[in-house]
Amino acid sequence: MSRYQLRRDKLRRLMKKSGADGFLVTNFTNVTYLTGFRGDDSFLILLPDGEIVLSDPRYTTQLKEECPGVDLEIRTPGTAMITSIRKVLRRCRCREVGFESNSLTVDLHGALVEGVDDVRWVPCGGLVERLRMVKDRDEIRSIRKAVMLAERAFGTVRSGLRSIDQERIVAHAIENEIRRFGGRGCSFSPIVAVGPRAALPHATVEDIPIGDHGLLLIDWGADSPDGYKSDLTRVLVTGKISPKLKRIYQLVLKAQQRAIEAIRPGAKCADVDAVARKVIADAGFGKYFGHGLGHGIGLDIHEGPRLSAANSEPLKAGMVVTVEPGIYLPGVGGVRIEDDVLVTRGGHEVLTNLPKDWDSAATQLG
């Protein structure tokens, strides 16, 4: 049985539990997760004893290659998707159909309710995302690959860094190296922020050279050949920095290490977040850590579970999360240290391997 069949069977069990005899998957990433099809603009209808991908002629050949055995409903140009949905659901005599209320738009939902009115539409938001949170063996292998690609790329770019290199050039170089090593590219636009710009947690890259700012924050990740993501952050010390920034570096590192130690099945996401937050708050920097501790990674760069104060869910073996506390002093600089961590039955495994202790941050520019 293929991994996709296994996933669809798990979803079938959830579907039955919610009382539905059909499930409409409208999120394209979820369609990929459940079928292996990598295109977009296509929906999946899951039935108790089968599944049908609804698409258009642009994808007919690709669908046959990427998800052999899955039934197809290909609409002609000018025919609305809703017409395909109605046709399939009537043919299969579905009565209660689950839909992805967490991603379906209000307008498309309205069109479904109006256009397919012999069906009761049951909101089932987050069902597939819930499955996706716990990774299977294939997925963990793909995330390891994405981590390896990110780390190799970082290694080569770091070893060749020059003080005249601009943020933008460094970001592009990382993507090129990831591709050279076999990845699709970056998993998101890298953040490369020099000096005080490191205080912007989501800085965009500019034409600013590393120069003698002393501090360089890089937040990047790789997209593996089959679409799984990694997400890392390191801060490089490229010159003289203030004792305060050094202290912050060590504080963020301590907060990160303590939080990682707290990761195990059953630990609540909010509690892991609180571990890091307490280390930072106790040192008086609480208000400078203005984001959650981390998030799941997988086919999306941001997915469940969120490690944040608002999420009381427990961690489960097979989840993969980032752990990325930060302290940002406006106008001065910022430090964030981020690793990817797999929740294992016995506790956790840090998937990333780049050194992060204070001494390893020192970087000689060419």
Added chain:
Amino acid sequence: MSRYQLRRDKLRRLMKKSGADGFLVTNFTNVTYLTGFRGDDSFLILLPDGEIVLSDPRYTTQLKEECPGVDLEIRTPGTAMITSIRKVLRRCRCREVGFESNSLTVDLHGALVEGVDDVRWVPCGGLVERLRMVKDRDEIRSIRKAVMLAERAFGTVRSGLRSIDQERIVAHAIENEIRRFGGRGCSFSPIVAVGPRAALPHATVEDIPIGDHGLLLIDWGADSPDGYKSDLTRVLVTGKISPKLKRIYQLVLKAQQRAIEAIRPGAKCADVDAVARKVIADAGFGKYFGHGLGHGIGLDIHEGPRLSAANSEPLKAGMVVTVEPGIYLPGVGGVRIEDDVLVTRGGHEVLTNLPKDWDSAATQLG
């Protein structure tokens, strides 16, 4: 008055027309369009006499830089966005608030209705997208820039093509050249498809060398420094191809040219689509043209108006659309030719400049 103020004032007029005294913008690209802020995870509330961006501390500094003068509501970590929305709407005593029903999810809408229940929520789907369809002078300049970047990159990559170059390498080279010329990168993952693979309208790149397949389809575009997109397709003849494929090339070109000639203010989108479709159908290839004729481009790579049989809207001066008919013969090969066209008061202007006649398609490989 800034371009963003002008856009917000236009939206205010539409908001008043729909009877609302507030408008919640939840689509991040729409927030960018209306404020200049380039981050994400942030909403905008438009009021009759002001506007407030709702965000979190990661973006405080960036917001102050990118949209000075706009009021901010920054929530603390762990506070839900919905709490910010409620706070702002109560403070401003809004009663009827429009929301983006074409992009807001069913779940978030449910949370709004429940969590902010002293407001009547009015579905106003597509209001901002409607404004975005007609480009202003700044936007047309940015799209011209995106076209220029795409064309220069294509020119250098084409001039250095070797038969051993793989699809993937060509795609990466195009992105690198776009960046070297000053762009952000590609506006989407380029399609580079050799030989029979050109019959897949949305082929993903593989490690297949150009070799002596004879035909190479490249569909690519650039992302300008300020986020505007271009989208082009050319087919290169790199070796011997069958008379049938040559005939198809000339047929697609004729269909495209006829459709472009039909573009002017007032022309219906469906009619422009029909012009190209008729040329192809009359030659007996109708069923091999399985997608719409084109789409708008702007901050998104796909936006309104769609040039398709299903869209009876009239074109307006200031719209920018792709015109991209294609014929795809499974297992044999495919041809698509795509340009970006501005609707002008007097008719149209083709923004793209790359040659496309049959003779210009011939390409010597190194």
